[in-house]
Amino acid sequence: MNKYVALMISAWVMGASSAANSFDYIEQYGKVEFKASSYFENPAYSEQNDNFGEVQIEPSLFIEQGSTHTFIQPRLRIGDTGASRADLREAHISFRANEMDIRIGSLLEFWGKTESYNPSDIINSYDYTSGLADSQKLGAPAFKVSSDLNDGYLSLLLFPFFVENAYPGLSSRARLQTSVSNDTASYSNDASRNDNSYALRYEGYQGDLDYGLSYFDGITREPYFTLGSDGRLVPNYFPIQQIGADVQYLLGDTALKTEIVRRTGQFNANGVKEDYSAGVFGAEHNIYGVFDSAYDLILVGELAADSRGKDSHTIFQRDFAAGATLLFNNIDDSEINLFLIRDLSYTSLLTRLSYSTRLNDAFTIQSNLNFHSNFEKDAGQAALAQDSNASITLSYNW
Numbered sequence: 207m208n209k210y211v212a213l214m215i216s217a218w219v220m221g222a223s224s225a226a227n228s229f230d231y232i233e234q235y236g237k238v239e240f241k242a243s244s245y246f247e248n249p250a251y252s253e254q255n256d257n258f259g260e261v262q263i264e265p266s267l268f269i270e271q272g273s274t275h276t277f278i279q280p281r282l283r284i285g286d287t288g289a290s291r292a293d294l295r296e297a298h299i300s301f302r303a304n305e306m307d308i309r310i311g312s313l314l315e316f317w318g319k320t321e322s323y324n325p326s327d328i329i330n331s332y333d334y335t336s337g338l339a340d341s342q343k344l345g346a347p348a349f350k351v352s353s354d355l356n357d358g359y360l361s362l363l364l365f366p367f368f369v370e371n372a373y374p375g376l377s378s379r380a381r382l383q384t385s386v387s388n389d390t391a392s393y394s395n396d397a398s399r400n401d402n403s404y405a406l407r408y409e410g411y412q413g414d415l416d417y418g419l420s421y422f423d424g425i426t427r428e429p430y431f432t433l434g435s436d437g438r439l440v441p442n443y444f445p446i447q448q449i450g451a452d453v454q455y456l457l458g459d460t461a462l463k464t465e466i467v468r469r470t471g472q473f474n475a476n477g478v479k480e481d482y483s484a485g486v487f488g489a490e491h492n493i494y495g496v497f498d499s500a501y502d503l504i505l506v507g508e509l510a511a512d513s514r515g516k517d518s519h520t521i522f523q524r525d526f527a528a529g530a531t532l533l534f535n536n537i538d539d540s541e542i543n544l545f546l547i548r549d550l551s552y553t554s555l556l557t558r559l560s561y562s563t564r565l566n567d568a569f570t571i572q573s574n575l576n577f578h579s580n581f582e583k584d585a586g587q588a589a590l591a592q593d594s595n596a597s598i599t600l601s602y603n604w
Contacts, residue, residue, distance in 0.1 A: 237603050238262070240260075241600075244596055250591065264279055264280070295345055296345055307351070308349075312345030317418060319418075319463045321508060325450065334373050339380040356410075373387075380590050407420045449467065459491060506527070521586040542561050554578070560574045569600065576595050
């Protein structure tokens, strides 16, 4: 645990132990997740295991004093996948000055509208230690200044240094054939971990139109890999620029959605620098009271494309996604979700089936099935061909 994480967790403990009347408002809450997962097929690599268990704890502290808000959410995960980790999901101070909203600290941001893939979402690095198919965002140290502008909201984000991705260990499933080093990283094209990056986002509404326009200039969150002297892969980070737009238009019970980006400076799957354009186009349709029942049905269809085709560094070079969510509309918020992603270039198919429900006011349970078909034919996902799995997660909220 580094000194920064230790300091913030200490702040959380001290804040939690303070008298409530020291502040205008204080709230403590959190979540504990117990997850068990099992893989149906024999592992592709000898070091991998078949069954995994992990516990993740996320206490949260919110403090309000006048116009200043403080939020701290450390994360502690313990497991047998090499995924044990302590870090900060979020830790920031927010206040308003001169008609501007200011937030300083470790931030989580989400940009985008679509369901299968969000090329606009570029701010946070990722923790892949539970597997490449089970990532979580890492907090980004940032200064964020936002203000109303015309009919929208303009934000400027400055990042004083870069947070590197974390990758799966040898025993993990859903990993590359060669282990990726979490101890070393390299930087190219005059980049370094201490480079300043920045981003701009303008978002707003016009009637039934919901839009976001963004620009990012800084270190990529999607490195390419080189082979290190110890036989492990070393992630190589480099500067990029990206302009993006994400749009949603409501047409009755249907939402038309798209995300389009243009990125320069990115290395492709072959380790060659190649500028590209990518986009996701789709629709979401709501059917209320399906078959005259109390249930609602949400249908989704999306198409993703990348100008580089099979040379794309992502797995969404030419893909079709379709999904359906059945909402029971009961007091337990029960729902069933089926989602399929078909790669139109390699014919690989990912099928996800999940069910979630509340057991009571404190406990929620979710079960997931993930089936991988024809992954061995997909250059970007061949390493995950034998990683079909089932998992169950029990969450306790306080």
